[in-house]
Amino acid sequence: MxxxxxxxxxxxxxxxxxxxxxxxxxxxxxxxxxxxxxxxxxxxxxxxxxxxxxxxxxxxxxxxxxxxxxxxxxxxxxxxxxxxxxxxxxxxxxxxxxxxxxxxxxxxxxxxxxxxxxxxxxxxxxxxxxxxxxxxxxxxxxxxxxxxxxxxxxxxxxxxxxxxxxxxxxxxxxxxxxxxxxxxxxxxxxxxxxxxxxxxxxxxxxxxxxxxxxxxxxxKALELAYKDPLTGLSNKRYVDALFGKALQLATRPHQFLALYYIDLDKFKPVNDQAGHKVGDLVLQQVAQRMQACLRSTDICARIGGDEFVVIATQLEQQQQAAEIAKKILHCLQQPYIVEGKTYQLGASIGISLYPKHGTAFADLLEKADAAMYQMKNAGRGGYRFFDSEIA
Known part of the structure; x- marks a missing residue:
């Protein structure tokens, strides 16, 4: 034992x-x-x-x-x-x-x-x-x-x-x-x-x-890859990746999608004269205003220095796309107060529609960009839908 x-x-x-x-x-x-x-x-x-x-x-x-x-x-x-x-x-x-x-x-x-x-x-x-x-x-x-x-x-x-x-x-x-x-x-x-x-x-x-x-x-890596570090908005890469999901909403019966290419007017003088710090603060205010005036289903991104893209989904009439453009213009044309000084900006917006103007993100972006330049050549401070005949 x-x-x-x-x-x-x-x-x-x-x-x-x-x-x-x-x-x-x-x-x-x-x-x-x-x-x-x-x-x-x-x-x-x-x-x-x-x-x-x-x-x-x-x-x-x-x-x-x-x-x-x-x-x-x-x-x-x-x-x-x-x-x-x-x-x-x-x-x-x-x-x-x-x-x-x-x-x-x-x-x-x-x-x-x-x-x-x-x-x-x-x-x-x-x-x-x-x-x-x-x-x-x-x-x-x-x-x-x-x-x-x-x-x-x-x-x-x-x-x-x-x-x-x-x-x-x-x-x-x-x-x-x-x-x-x-x-x-x-x-x-x-x-x-x-x-x-x-x-x-x-x-x-x-x-x-x-x-x-x-x-x-x-x-953190995804945030760095898909977020604009200055404004906190999405970047072009994120919009490109999310475009397929946006199309799923646009393919519902009697609904379409609008892509807005937004370029700020009179921003370059602010950046050159007041400095990049003030310019960055203005861009941050622009991003805040755009997020505030857009719907929760819309996608907003910064794709360049003073260039932004908005994708509006679940639209049923072209007039709705125009109303959204007017709303964005109204928000962006309000005075910007930075470090005690007031700055006045505007915006030129080009709009392309899915599926009327294309079915791929790159095509819609290119045509919205072309429409934006049409708006700038016409005098700035407004919006314009892509017109194939003028292009």
């Missing part, structure tokens, strides 16, 4: 050591990724210390069993120190590393005194259990007060596994003394399972931040 217990003991610690070592490698690799949350590296160190502690405890039934227990206890509380520092770094909470280090040193001194003065097993185990439970409670508080945005399920799993581990430590001594004297091997099996769950949840937390970074980077 004793041989079977010893073999089970060896299997538990060997398996636990192997699992801990794999986790330490995974966390270490994750910590080497640029801009990874620094808490990941501390957790890699913590689980590696737990791995070393399990290796040390494999000799618990040898002649130096007391020394092996001491080494395991010292490494166990060191693991908790690294775990808490990692929590402070990962969840951005106020946990002073100096205070944590002082707590650990005091506990290590107490363990050394308990070893040399041969405190009773109950006192020795109780002190170790209370320290570990306290550290786990601090870890839970760090998760709850942390400012890092984590998936609710991951955060809940971390809290629950830490709570179960804390309960496990607190019940270790009472159960071993009053209920089940050969509780040690069973306790280590349960403890190993809970630690595996805990570090699995921590790895999931690290991976979730990786995923968030990737999604944020993708969103």
């Amino acid at each position: 004793e041989v079977q217990v010893f073999m089970l003991f060896q299997i538990v610690h060997s398996a636990g050591s192997a699992i801990y070592f794999v986790f330490s490698i995974l966390l270490l690799l994750a910590s080497r990724v640029p801009r990874t949350n620094p808490g990941c590296g501390w957790w890699a160190a913590a689980i590696f210390v737990a791995f070393v502690a399990r290796l040390a405890f494999l000799s618990v039934q040898a002649d130096d069993a007391a020394l092996a227990k001491l080494l395991y206890a010292l490494l166990s509380i060191t693991e908790k120190l690294l775990l808490l520092i990692g929590a402070a770094r990962f969840f951005a909470t106020v946990l002073s590393p100096r205070i944590l280090l002082l707590m650990t040193l005091l506990m290590q001194l107490w363990l050394l005194s308990a070893h040399f003065y041969q405190y009773s097993s109950a006192v020795y185990s109780s002190g170790l259990a209370l320290f570990n439970a306290s550290c786990l409670l601090l870890f839970i508080i760090s998760v709850l007060r942390g400012t890092v945005a984590l998936h609710g399920g991951i955060k809940l799993t971390i809290i629950l596994t830490c709570a179960l581990l804390m309960l496990h430590w607190l019940l270790f001594v009472p159960i071993s003394r009053m209920v089940y004297h050969d509780w040690r091997t069973v306790a280590f099996i349960i403890g190993t399972a809970l630690v595996v769950m805990q570090y699995t949840a921590l790895i999931a937390a690290v991976l979730s931040l990786f995923q968030k970074r990737l999604l944020d980077s993708e969103s």
